[in-house]
Amino acid sequence: MTEQLRNIIKKIERGRKHTQKGMLFKNILWTAIDTDLDIQRMIFKDNGELIVTKDGNASTGTWEYFPDSFTFLINQNDTSELYVEVYLDESVLVLKKDSSASSFLLFSNPINIEHNDILGYLEAKFRSLNNVVVYTLPNGGVLEIVNSNGSIYRDAGRIVTLNGEKLEDGFYIINKSTKLLIKESRIVDVYELAKVGEYKGKVFEVLRPKYSYDQLANGSKVYINGSAASNGNHQLSPSTTIEVKDGKIVSVTKKSLFERLFG
Numbered sequence: 001m002t003e004q005l006r007n008i009i010k011k012i013e014r015g016r017k018h019t020q021k022g023m024l025f026k027n028i029l030w031t032a033i034d035t036d037l038d039i040q041r042m043i044f045k046d047n048g049e050l051i052v053t054k055d056g057n058a059s060t061g062t063w064e065y066f067p068d069s070f071t072f073l074i075n076q077n078d079t080s081e082l083y084v085e086v087y088l089d090e091s092v093l094v095l096k097k098d099s100s101a102s103s104f105l106l107f108s109n110p111i112n113i114e115h116n117d118i119l120g121y122l123e124a125k126f127r128s129l130n131n132v133v134v135y136t137l138p139n140g141g142v143l144e145i146v147n148s149n150g151s152i153y154r155d156a157g158r159i160v161t162l163n164g165e166k167l168e169d170g171f172y173i174i175n176k177s178t179k180l181l182i183k184e185s186r187i188v189d190v191y192e193l194a195k196v197g198e199y200k201g202k203v204f205e206v207l208r209p210k211y212s213y214d215q216l217a218n219g220s221k222v223y224i225n226g227s228a229a230s231n232g233n234h235q236l237s238p239s240t241t242i243e244v245k246d247g248k249i250v251s252v253t254k255k256s257l258f259e260r261l262f263g
Contacts, residue, residue: 004119005035005104005106005119006101006102006164007163007164007165008119008122008123008126008164009086009094009096009104010164010165011126011144011161011164023065024088024089024090024093025044025065025088025093025107026044026045026046027043027044027045027046028043028044028109029041029042029043029110030042030043030044030093030107030108030109031107031108031109031110031113031116032105032106032107033105033106033107033108033116033118034103034104034105034106035102035103035104039054039116040052040053040054041053041054042107044063048062048063048064049061049062049063050062050063050074050075050076052076059076059077061074061075061076061077062074062075062076063075069084070084070085071083071084071085071098072084072085072095081097081098082097082098083095083096083097083098083105084096084097084098086104087122089125090109090112091108091109091112091113091121092106092107092108092109092113092118092121092122092125093106093107094106094107094118094122095107106118108121127144130146130147131146131147131148131150132144132145132146132147132148133145133148133150133152133155135174135175137162137172137173137174138173141162141163142162142163143160143161143162143167143172143174144160144161144162144164145158145159145160145187146158146159146160146161147159152174152178152180152187152190153190153210155187156187156188156189156190157186157187158186158187159185159186160172160180160182160185160186160187161185166185167182167185168182169182169183169184170182171191171207176193177192177193177194178190178191178192178193178210179191179192179193179207189209189210190209190210191207191208191209191210192207192208192210193205193206193207193223194206194208194215196215196216196236197236197237197240199235199236199237199238200235202224202225202234203224203225203226204222204223204224204229204234204236205222205223205224205226206220206221206222206223206249207220207221207222207223208220216240216242216249216252217249218248218249218250218251218252219248219249220248220249221247221248222234222242222244222247222248222249228247229244229247230244231244231245231246232244238255239254239255240252240253240254240255241253241254241255
């Protein structure tokens, strides 16, 4: 859970805009889960008293909230710990221990959250609030486009993450025929793998910008029977030959009917 939680927290923190929500967390019988999956029940009472129960055994402590810095001071069992508010609404409270990258307290309101699925709730909330479109890649990775316009073909410049992390520059396969060109974790262009010829048992495909009108533009990547084309000349049809270097088209030669008949 820790790695998935870290990824969600990173996304929430990047887009976080704190609002004064008052004391939404008070007087709720929260189900509290820490990073080690230890489960307790906790109530932040109006008078600053903290009630903690586990397996029916209750203990008390105190709490204090500092709204200007969105921090909680929790005193329990002769120990004082400072937590930073990461997320808060009527259903979920997420606290991160101050100066820690991996110590969290997760609180779910059992009236609103079934089966304590806090991670699922936070994922859905983040995607809804930030117009996130999700693609599951062939390798199982989850690619998210933030503030999407609803179509990858209108999402140039949008931020993209993979499993919650920024992407390295390069091409990313969305489906069998579509790839995204990513630079600095943003969409540069959308490419499609288009069939451009079939000749003598060879199927030729070219990776090109989605709305390119030139099927055989110089610089386009070429694939033959699903593998990158080798260097040299390749005949796509009786009239068309391409020259390939480093897997890309460098020139196109087309023969006229007269040249084919008498050349």
